[in-house]
Amino acid sequence: MAAELTLRRPMLRTTFRKTLSDQRRALVWWALGLFAAGATYAPFYPSIKENAETLTKYMESMPEFLKDAFLGASGDFVSPAGYLNTELFNFFAPILMLLYAIGAGARAIAGEEERQTLDVLLATPIARRRVVLEKYGAMLAGGAMLAIVLWLSVPLTGPPFDLTPSLWDLAAACLMTYLLAIAFGSIALAVGCATGRRGLAIGVTAGLAGAAYLIDLLTPAIESVEWLQYLSPLHYFLDPEPMMNGLGVGGSLVLAGIAVVALAYALWSFERRDLAA
């Protein structure tokens, strides 16, 4: 202990490291979950490929928006990339990543405030914005680790089942999943910073994500409200279909922009607010 106590100046990134270290057990579980998500789809790939013709016919008989919901815009679910796009990146991977990021974002400030650990932390010579930024950094790092695990899960489990997509496109899809998660994680952080209430931050952000999903699912099929889809952050993740087309630069920038704006609002609102005792 003695060595840890003697320092000549405040250590950089102390709060960042503590926040990550607090998450380490949860992160292992999230990583296992994401790896399992990636790995689970591989064994089913051969049977999909064999029955491609029947399945395609069946799918084509579905209404347009349902087809979109299940298959993504491309409609391809037979190639390795199409299969992963349809199964993994249209649903399971983004949901897991979103859950992690929303939890981390909501907990960052509002969690400490509700548990009454924030006063002592902020009584140190670390400015409020610095605490927010370090905790935000921890969310970025934790999320990045999960995105890498997701990426690794496919080449590590797919080859025996002929599931061998382009690793570049896979990386693009993982990166965009990450950006999507960080965008919503940043919104959760902002709500938590503005209100000090973790449950509210989770609820509001999860609600927004749900609404974004429905908007993106339903509005493209209805001409009069088609423009609404551009309001949904999910549109900028789903529409580019990075698993098929590589990184969607525009979509990625929009998602990153949402994160930056939400972070700025988080910093601004937390700076000027009275903290709960």
Next chain:
Amino acid sequence: MADVIRAENLTKFYGKQRGVLELDFAVKPGEVFGYLGPNGAGKTTTIRTFLDFIRPTEGRATVLGLDSHRDSVEIHRRVGYLPGEFSLYEQMTGAEYLAFFAQLRGGVDPGYVAELAERFDVELHVKIRSLSHGNRQKVALLQAFMHRPELLILDEPTQGLDPLMQQEFYRLLSETRSDGRTVFLSSHVMPEVDRTCDRVAIIREGRLAAVEDIGDLKAKEIRTLEVHFTAPVAETEFAGLPGVRQVEASGDEVRITVAGPMDAVVKAVARHEVVDLQSHEPSLEEIFLTFYGGAEHGG
């Protein structure tokens, strides 16, 4: 030397709800300054304003000559703080907790931390989640003192400490004062303030009722003596003595309420054979009742 803490017309409303109103007082260097008031009077609100956790609706506070809001980071560097209500990081041990805050503060003297831990008999190597309330309080106390800050702001510091540890804490306070450092301490119990502080501000319903030297307060202090004699003693033996406010006799027992010095009463009591003698400290309400105009109305 400049004031260590200065409240200038400090006012805080939570919406329409009163926090504190028009507080004006100053804490001098090197003193232990008590901040006395019943629960809900506004003590924690005042303290959290000094530390910039909440911002005043009107007025301002300076701490160590610095503006409580604009210079909060510099203030935090030089202040040690113990909150009234807090949680520690449950999953850490006490040692990890202190090391974390030591890092945020740029390091502390490990010898001093070890000395404090030993004096307060703190279990530093078990997870905080398995510590009793008193032990958590001690870890938080160490956190406030370990960097030897020039000002300590302590919100109800003895709650949860057993009597032995309270004594140790009082010793630590007087050492802090002999170092020339300053302590601002809130309390809702008179005797604690009485024995530790040089001056006291009394706050009630968000307003400052008085700022007194502890000596003046003691001179005003009221005690009730309950004396059990071997035989009945007449009330008139005590009724006219200096400081005596009230005498009630029943059988062998006499209750005497005294304000200020006890000398005359003690000497009068000593003329008789005494079986037992007890002295009761007044409650805060009694003090308010006697000196600061009427009972308090609610919190």
